[in-house]
Amino acid sequence: MELTEIPAPDFDLAMTLNSGQVFHWKKIGNGFSGTIGDLPFYIEQRQSALKVYGGGTPSPAREPCALPRIVAHYFALDHPLPKICASFPDDPVMNAARTFCRGLRIIRQPRWECLATFVCSSVKQVAHIRQISKALRERFGVANNHVVRAFPSAERLARSSERDLRKCALGYRAKNLLATAQLVASGEADLEAWSALSDADLYKKLCGLPGVGPKIANCVMLFAYERLRAFPIDVWITRVLRQHYLPQKKKRTVQQLRQFSEAHFGEYGGYAQQYLFHHARTTRAADLGQASVSTKART
DNA sequence: GACCAGGCCGAGC
């Protein structure tokens, strides 16, 4: 394995990998093992630098200096994070999230891997999505002699069956994953070509795929197409918006939440959303943990 | 052992 070190200012590796945008990185020692596309990596953060072991076996097809570029691109180290955070609205909830999530970046994920993973994500907790990602990689991914296998291609999953996919604890999502894999494998859904589309057209295309609706389409736009405005609204964000931004006796409709968030969070709304999501989810989980501990102590 | 989870889809209004 080659070892390189790359500068990574304004970046928190653990925060980014644990924020619920990517699900396959495994904590090992002081760092994380995972893949970027088909390449295996082990990455440790040392202050504002990353120590990168990786890329698997060096191949003549790849220039030696390519690895730092691949890593820096994946973690979007070129995103102007101070400017992005400064663009967030100035209010108590957003400010708390911004402070809590310092160094969190929106990763540039491979399109198919991101789409497939989020098709599997509906009404699943983050911990379970990780399990599904792992199961799919181990059952269908190519062995790479590494801790984490690469995500299986659309072609590979298209050749599987709903029965086999269900063995990865997918439940009813198996049918959608298979159908979407077949559309992508056949070329009918050309994920790479779609990167040239406008936000609105890309959104329509994604929503045309089995198992993809407004929420998952926005996740894929944000995490795989670098549409940093895209604002996925899941149960956590719905709670945040209803509690802190649009409190009202009469429940706001999903439509109202969409209109508000698109207008209110601006150019980097997707980043703001991710900060709000991760902060809400993490602090809520901590609260629940505390509560159960104190309950136990009392009984 | 309930309750909940990064929703989507078709059916019935």
Added chain:
DNA sequence: GCTCGGCATGGT
């Protein structure tokens, strides 16, 4: 156009 139930499964 909108609301509502069904869908599988495991973590908390």
